[in-house]
Structures are given as structure tokens and as C-alpha cells.
Amino acid sequence: IKGNLSSKCEKVSIDKIATNDYLLLPSRYALSEDMKESIKKFNEYKSSKTLSSIAYMYRAQATKNEGDGKEYYEVGASDINEYGFINAPEKTLLLTPQSSSLKNKLQKNDIIFSIKGTVGKVAFIDKAVDNWIVNQSFVIIRVTDEAYTPEYVFKQLTSKVTKDYIALHAAGNVIKSFPIDKLKDFRVQDPTKDSLFAAKEKTQRQIEILKAIEDLKKELSEI
Template sequence: MSFNRMLTIGDIAKVFDGPHATPKKIESGPYFLSISSLENGKLDLSKSAHLSDVDFAKWTRRVTPEAGDILFSYETRLGEVAMMPAGITACLGRRMGLLRPDRTKILPEYLLYAYQSNAFQEIIRAKTIHGATVDRIALKELPSFPIQVPPLPEQQKIVDILKGYDRKLVLNLETNQTLEQMAQAIFKSWFVDFGPVKAKMNGEQPEGMDAAIASLFPEKLVESELGLIPEGWKIQTIKSLSEKISKGTTPSKKDLASATDEPSIRFIKVKDINGQGEILRGKLETIPDSIHTTKLKRSILEKEDILFSIAGTIGRVAIVDQDLDNVNTNQAVAFIRLKNKQTYLPLVYMAMRENRLQQKAISSIVQGVQANLSLANVGDMEVLLPPEDILNLWNKQYSSILQMIKNNFAQSRQLASLRDTLLPKLLSGEIELSKIEALNE
């Protein structure tokens, strides 16, 4: 049986549309799904609102999402897709469509992978209608979009292979979450709750510390503009610790159109920074080097710059890795270049992710067309600096954790790249399934 069987979306699934309005949002109840919840083939329900049971009945007249349905965006964020999980009560959000696979012809998991394949994403790009305000695909044309569909047994083998990669990616994510929780627990104990100091004030041995480390912490809290802090510790603004605080710029359409060289410099936006502090390489846009080194030269990033989102989604934080040295960014992202990166980077990075500075950023937001934070607000953020011996100890502990997190991120990028390279070859039958199955085992 041939792998190269081309069918259409209409041959293997029914297409449904979501509502064209937004109901009143409430604190709990059925989910009103959002296209922002579609991220890298997964559904992130934390980005979706809730609606009442009465509104749910109204908004599901066309269709009620079921487990195994494929959710997708047909306006903005084109190409994003996710599978509807089991046990969730929800309705489609605005600009969201749904494919209900005919399971006698196609497995839902296979349809999800096939939708994400380069071949189908190219079809989406070719069929995109570029409007004045948003890009979209016409739902009435979607059933005619071609898609590669091998027989069901081969679909299952392909799904099993690709899910193996996804399981490892999930494991890496869970490992990083555990490492992050460890780092946050240490940071909160030392720099927020002052646990070691308070223990010594009560005549107790600080939990989890030997006598040598405990001796580094003072036995007294003193008043400061931030409230009680350990004796001998200092408060410094991020500006005072920085060589440069700036933000990016979006190149004009005119400049882009007049550039004679091809886009080659990666360009970071807020959407490319996730909540775990990773810069997502897979979908970074690019700009011409001629613009990067002239119009946008003030925002050329260097390795170990700290990024902080100041517009739209406020407070995303990341560190520029070695492989992203000499990239650029837009005006929604501020960057902080510390004077002494080796000494202050681990502390400042973690402090900017911690609740106190995140809340200070939120309280400083200026509401306009888009919520934004000024560079002055970023520079005025205050960091609590311990004496050098405690700072060195923190740097040593956190740097090792941070390196493990970065290694897992890097491995996940490699696995995702390998999976995405395999995907079109598996779908087309270019690679023998038996060989891949044996290799995975």
C-alpha cells in the first residue's frame, strides 16, 4: 500500500467554525477556548477564559468540542493547532475552527502531526489571505486542502514513533520544572523570607545548612526601604548594576522592502519567550543584516543579556545564550547588559522572575493602546545584594541548576528538530518504518 496517498481535509474530517463573538467571562465554568491557548501542538488551558452554563449552551450550537477533535486557528496565529483532551468541557473561541476526524480513515494523533508538518504548513501559507488587519484562511476552502494520509496501520506506527520523541520532550520539561522549583525554593528562603537569618535569630540551625554555610548569614534584620532585610545586605537598582538598559525596534516595511540582502538575523519577540525562561528558536523571524547593523544597531543583543518583556505580556524573562549572540529584538522587549555578568547575572535573573519584582512591574504598567512598561521602570527595580561570600555561594548553586536547565532545553530543541525532520519523511514513506522502530528500541 502506498504512503503517497493524497486526500483532502474534506475526505477525512468535518470542518466546524467557532462563534464570532465573545461571551461574558466568569471565574469558573466551561472553558471558552482561545487561539492563544494553541502552542506547539498543545492546548494550554491557562490562557483560556470561562463562561456560564447558559452561555455554553448558546456557544455550542454549532459544535461541542470532543476528545480527539483537532483545534486550529483560522485568523492570526495561522498554523497553530492542538488536540482536544478528554475530560474538558469547552466551546470554541473566536477565530478558532475544529476538525472532527473520520476515524475509519485517519487517527486523530496522525492528523495532529500531519497538520504540523512542513508540507501542510506550506499549504496554509500558500492559501493565506493577507488582510489589512489580520491574515486568515477561508474555512470554506479548507476542505479542499490536500493532506498526506497513509493507511491506518502505517499511521499508527508513525504516531508511535513521534510520540516517543514527545514523551522525552515532556520528561525534559518536567525535569526542568523540578529544577526550577528547587532554585526558586532556595532563592525564596535566602533572599525573600530570610530563613537562615531568622533561624539564627531564634537560636536554631538553618534547615539544610551545615555550620560553615550558616555562619555566612547574619543574626539580625534591620529596617530598610524594602522593609526588614539582613544586616549588612545592600539594596541596588538594576540601573546601577548595568552597563546598558535599552529595548529593540521593529524595522519599517519600507526598510524591509528596500533591503537587498536576504533576512538572516534572528529577531526575538515576546511570543518567543516562554514562561520557563526559554527563547523558542523554532519560530523566530529573521531580518536582513543590512538593517540589523544600521537601523537596529542599538538593539543588537549579546550573550548573557537579560531580556524582560515590557509590552503586551509583561514580565517574561530570559537570558541570551551563546547561540543567540548577535541577534536582535523589537520594542516590546527590554534588554539589560550587566557590568559584571559573572557576579550578578544569576542573582538579577532570578530576582526579576521572583514575585516582588514581577508585581512591581505590573503596578508600573502604563495603559495605552497596549499595556507597556518604561525602561526607567526597569532600571528602578531594586535588587537585594548579600555580602560577596553569600553571593558567590548562590552563584555556584544556581549556576549549576541553570546549566542543567539549559542543557535540557538544548536537548529538547535537538529532539524536536529530529522529530520535525523525521515527520515529512515518515509521512511520505521515504524512511522505512521498521528501521526507525528498531532504532528507537
């Protein structure tokens, strides 16, 4: 190691490694200045609740094409754009009314959070969908506390503070994973009237802009 030793290394005890489930990920022990600032902000939330206390949470199970029944679209990480919205999933499968895969069915205002593979990818279901299901990489989050709104929770889960929290607790080298318990225990800052309004306005504006872009693309293709 060359240069400033303190900026390259972190001396940690066996006890600290044990509290991190013996994972030797640098991000667990040597935090960047940006991440330190994010964790500080996270810890300074004056009032907050755990995500599991304000929302129904369901870990989606593996889906299986039954070859019969109604056609469904399966949402995967690649269907989510960089802003956290889904235009139209491409993968299809057939499911009967008795299929256990229907537990993965999505509805308007759901939020999905990837805990395997593309860890931390979040999407907001902004429209009524009758035939969308999500694959087993995701947790479905359905806000139940009336003091919060789906748009507000969505914005909280896509903030920089949250992204740094995810990076700190994610595990795995080839296939990343994020412990569902950490997601359940994630603390959502209590909203104010202004923050609820701002989250709704920003989300709606994003949806409007994305729709306008799609309309322009369609018009361009027809010229």
C-alpha cells in the same frame, strides 16, 4: 457590593491617586495578601543596588526590513518559552551594516525584559548569537558589575517578588506597559557566594533539560 466590604473595596485619597499618575488600577490600591508579602520582602532587602547601577540598559528601537544586506532574526515575546529561554526566533529581516536597527543586536549573556505588550516577560540569551536582534517591546540588560552575574540577575527578574512588583506598576488596559524608569530603579538584592553559585547551577540545568527535550522531540519526529 455584597459580603465583607473591607475585602472588596479600598478607600483612597485624591493625593494617593495623584502619586499613582491618576491610574485607577485596583492593584495599585488594594493589594492581595500575596502581593503584600512580596512587597514586604522587596522592601526588606538588607542590601541592594538599582538595576541601572549594575547593568547597561538599552530600550530597543523599532526595526525596519531594509530588503538588502545580512539576514537577521527578530526576537519577540512569542519566541520566549515559559522558562525564559529562546530556541529559535522565526521572524527574519535584512539589514545593511549601516542600519540603526543593529543597536538592537543581542549577544550571549544578555537579558531582555518586555516593557510593552506582554509586560514582564524575561529571557536569558544563553548562547552566542551573531544574527539576533530584539524588537522595540524590550529593554536589553547587560550586566556590567562584576559582583553580579547575568544568571543571578536573570533569576532575580523572574522571581515571584519581581512579578508582583511588575503587576503593581504596570499600566494600561488593552496594551500593557511598564515604565522604564521603574525598571531602572528596580532594586537587585546583593548576592552572596552561595546565591551566585545556585543561580548559575539552576540556569545551566534548565538549559540542559530544555536541550534534552528538543533532542527527544527531534528523535521522536524521525521515528
